[in-house]
Every structure is written in structure tokens, then in C-alpha cells.
Amino acid sequence: MAETAVAAVLAELAALEDPKVRAVNEKQGNDHGVNLTKLRALAKQLKTQPELARELWATGESAARLLSTLICRPKAFERDELDAMLRQARTPKVHDWLLTNVVKKNPHAEELRLAWLADADPVVASAGWALTADRVAKKPEGLDLPGLLDVIEAEMKHAPDRLQWEMNSCLAQMGITHPEHRARALAIGERLEVLKDYPTPPNCTSPYAPVWINEMVRRQAAE
Known part of the structure; x- marks a missing residue:
């Protein structure tokens, strides 16, 4: 995936950042400030893009990783890949969305x-x-x-x-x-x-x- 596509999505996520949302999320151990309804709307626009999903996950940014779980192709991940991702997902929301949106739909679940x-x-x-x-x-x-x-x-x-x-x-x-x-x-x-x-x-x-x-x-x- 071209770097510009990842950068464009990260810019959109940054524009959605809301300090009030971040303050609420941080009390629950989550380090992002993007309203999840708006994040889902962005995912709907992007549709399924497996390569972009992997690139977004690799950024390490929580909002990008949440978006990644919505635009990936769950069945495309190998067992060891999902195991590594789960160990990288240290915030509760990323952890939960990875399980719900990806792992449960994968043949290695x-x-x-x-x-x-x-x-x-x-x-x-x-x-x-x-x-x-x-x-x-x-x-x-x-x-x-x-x-x-x-x-x-x-x-x-x-x-x-x-x-x-x-x-x-x-x-x-x-x-x-x-x-x-x-x-x-x-x-x-x-x-x-x-x-x-x-x-x-x-x-x-x-x-x-x-x-x-x-x-x-x-x-x-x-x-």
C-alpha cells in the first residue's frame, strides 16, 4: 500500500480526534480520542482493504488499529500473525475489537x-x-x-x-x-x-x- 494512502487515513483520524472523547477513553485504559461512530463511518467509506489494514495496524496507533479491524479480511490472517497481533493489542478496546471483528471470524479461532x-x-x-x-x-x-x-x-x-x-x-x-x-x-x-x-x-x-x-x-x- 502506498505510503500516501496510509498517511491520508492517519490524517483523517487525526481530524476526528476529540479531546473530550480521549479524556473519557483514558479513564478506561484506552489511548485514542476518536468517536467510534465516526470511525465506523470512515471504515464504511474505505470498505475492505486488507493491505491498508495491515499498514494501519503496523502504525501502533490505537485509532488506526481499531479501523484496521474493520477494513481487513479476517480469514486472511495466519495463526501466528493473529497471536502476535493479540499480544500487541494492549488497550482494552483494541483487544476487544481484534477478537470480535477478526479472530472470531478466522479459521484458527x-x-x-x-x-x-x-x-x-x-x-x-x-x-x-x-x-x-x-x-x-x-x-x-x-x-x-x-x-x-x-x-x-x-x-x-x-x-x-x-x-x-x-x-x-x-x-x-x-x-x-x-x-x-x-x-x-x-x-x-x-x-x-x-x-x-x-x-x-x-x-x-x-x-x-x-x-x-x-x-x-x-x-x-x-x-
Whole structure:
């Protein structure tokens, strides 16, 4: 990709920079100031451009990397390439968008899920748990659900923040989507009290697993 194309996109991202957005994002560990709705609109204009996506990722800029995940071709990445990208994605939003927009759509996703679950780096391991939570909810066949609950029960309480968050998400999905494991999932959540006091905005569901599970089950019953 010509350097001018990358420079032009970076200039557009710079023009979208908003100090107020950056201030809010920095409180959440993210180092960019681009409104995500505007960033998605830019991605829609650019459409799929795999080479440009790789060049934007290589800049190391968070806004450029977020845009990269929207204009790449997810299935084109090799396993080792995605593993390296995940380890480079140290801010929460880039990490999340890489998983959601790229890894989950890649044929190596399951292989990476298993490798990342066992990784010593808690941020990398959190990616494994995020992919596991997705499988628990959407494609649980072949998963050892009781075994996952055993690990969550033993390790979630003292896990580092990012890892704890994704393990908790997996616990919640277990209770929401698998009635046969709901009582145990609720009991684990109640006993460990992880995220029980998490500040939750009005009209949003608490990430505290017992509240989250019960609310989603209530909504399902009301549909």
C-alpha cells in the first residue's frame, strides 16, 4: 500500500480526534480520542482493504488499529500473525475489537482459544476466556462446562482485572444459556462476589454474575 494512502487515513483520524472523547477513553485504559461512530463511518467509506489494514495496524496507533479491524479480511490472517497481533493489542478496546471483528471470524479461532487459555500472560489468557464465553453461549458442543466452572470457582476471585472480567463473563453465559448449570453458576457468583460493587449506569445490567444471569433469564422468559 502506498505510503500516501496510509498517511491520508492517519490524517483523517487525526481530524476526528476529540479531546473530550480521549479524556473519557483514558479513564478506561484506552489511548485514542476518536468517536467510534465516526470511525465506523470512515471504515464504511474505505470498505475492505486488507493491505491498508495491515499498514494501519503496523502504525501502533490505537485509532488506526481499531479501523484496521474493520477494513481487513479476517480469514486472511495466519495463526501466528493473529497471536502476535493479540499480544500487541494492549488497550482494552483494541483487544476487544481484534477478537470480535477478526479472530472470531478466522479459521484458527479455536486453536488460538486453547493456546491463549493456557498462556501465562493474564491479558492473553483473558482473550482465551473471551472466546470461551462466546463458545459457551453459541457453540458449546465439545466444551467441558463443569470443568470450566471448576476453574472459574478456583481462580476467578484472585485473577488480574482483565482476566477476571472475561472469566466472569464466561460464568454469566454459563448461567444464562445452560439451565442445567444455572444453580451452580449463581452459587459461584454469590460466593465469590466478583464485581458485586461494580459501578453500573442507570438502565444498564450489572456485570455481577447473579444479577446478570437473573436479569437475562427474566428477559428471555418475557419474550
